[in-house]
Amino acid sequence: MKSFNTDGDFKNNYKFLIGSILPRPIAVISTLNEDGSNNVAPFSFFTAVSASPMIIAFSPMIKSSNGQMKDTPRNIFREKEFVVNFVSESIVDKINLTSKELAYGEDEFLISGLTPLESEVIKARRIKESPIHFECVYRDHLSYGDEPGCGQIITGEVKKVHISEELYDEGRINTDKFSPVGRGAGNDWILCDHRIELERLMGAQIQK
Numbered sequence: 631m632k633s634f635n636t637d638g639d640f641k642n643n644y645k646f647l648i649g650s651i652l653p654r655p656i657a658v659i660s661t662l663n664e665d666g667s668n669n670v671a672p673f674s675f676f677t678a679v680s681a682s683p684m685i686i687a688f689s690p691m692i693k694s695s696n697g698q699m700k701d702t703p704r705n706i707f708r709e710k711e712f713v714v715n716f717v718s719e720s721i722v723d724k725i726n727l728t729s730k731e732l733a734y735g736e737d738e739f740l741i742s743g744l745t746p747l748e749s750e751v752i753k754a755r756r757i758k759e760s761p762i763h764f765e766c767v768y769r770d771h772l773s774y775g776d777e778p779g780c781g782q783i784i785t786g787e788v789k790k791v792h793i794s795e796e797l798y799d800e801g802r803i804n805t806d807k808f809s810p811v812g813r814g815a816g817n818d819w820i821l822c823d824h825r826i827e828l829e830r831l832m833g834a835q836i837q838k
Contacts, residue, residue, distance in 0.1 A: 640779030641694070645815070648674075653812025653820035657688045658715040658725055660746075661705035661754050663735050668746055668755055670728045670738035671702045672717070674813035675781070684788040685769060686714060693731075694778045701734055703771075703784060710768040711752040712786060715760035719809040719821060724759065726819075751789050761808060763792040 636643050648654070657676035661669045675689035690700045706712050717725050727742040739746045745758035749765050756763040766786030773782040797807050805822065812820040 644779065648813070649815040652814055653822075654814075656717045656725070656811065656813055657686070658717060658728065658757060658760065659688065659702050659706075660713045660715060660757060661702055661711075662709055663701070663705060664708070665735060667735055668737045668739050669701050669705055670715075670742070670744070670757070671700065672725055672729055673702070676714075679785060685785050686764065686766065686788060687783050687785045688714075689781045689783050691781045692776060692778050695731065697776075697778045703782065706768050706784060706786075707771075709753065711754055712766050712768070713749060713752070713754045713756050714764040714766060714786070714788075715757040716762040716808075717811045718761050719811055721757075721759045722811050722819060749790075756792065761794040761797055762803075764788040765790040765792075 634642070634646070654674040655676050656672050656674050658670060658672045663669050673688045673690055675691075677687055679685040679687045690703050692698070693700055702712070721744070724742045724744050728738040728744070730738075730741060732738065732741065738744075739755075739757075746755035747758040747763075749756055749763075752765050752767065754765075756765070764786075766788050769785040769787050771782055771784045774780050793803065797804050799807075805825065810822050812822065814820050
């Protein structure tokens with residue numbers, strides 16, 4: 631095996647992260663800009679943290695292009711709220727358009743053709759075409775620096791869940807109908823069109 635130190639160019643570290651942690655789930659975060667307009671951006675450094683309370687986390691990095699904080703964390707730290715929208719295969723092309731780096735205040739809903747939908751407990755809008763929405767309030771964050779490539783962890787408490795009725799099957803989400811999409815390395819997106827099932831060996835299983 632080859633071995634590498636991680637104290638060189640952060641871009642090399644980034645390539646190892648996105649090429650080895652596969653597939654990565656995608657959080658499409660919608661927030662409000664200072665003037666009340668919409669901001670939408672996808673993040674693939676994203677995971678669940680806690681079920682009670684229901685906490686999720688995502689990790690935006692400092693922009694490599696200009697060394698500035700991304701618009702999404704900027705909005706979250708000010709508004710203390712955000713929506714996590716999920717990606718299905720049917721909207722992946724439109725979601726990809728939201729990754730375009732726009733000037734602050736430009737509305738990614740307009741660029742992508744996605745439809746803003748009013749939330750119920752927070753002000754940030756949801757993506758109508760997304761099959762699952764989490765309305766979140768900001769909990770806390772950790773920062774690992776202010777230079778390009780430095781990341782941070784932002785956590786949010788999910789206050790309300792919305793799910794398309796066709797995906798909801800006796801208290802569970804139907805994966806086949808969801809058709810989730812993950813991120814890979816480079817320009818790769820990963821479709822979840824094939825699964826295997828293995829019996830878990832632990833004693834108590836919530837997922838049964």
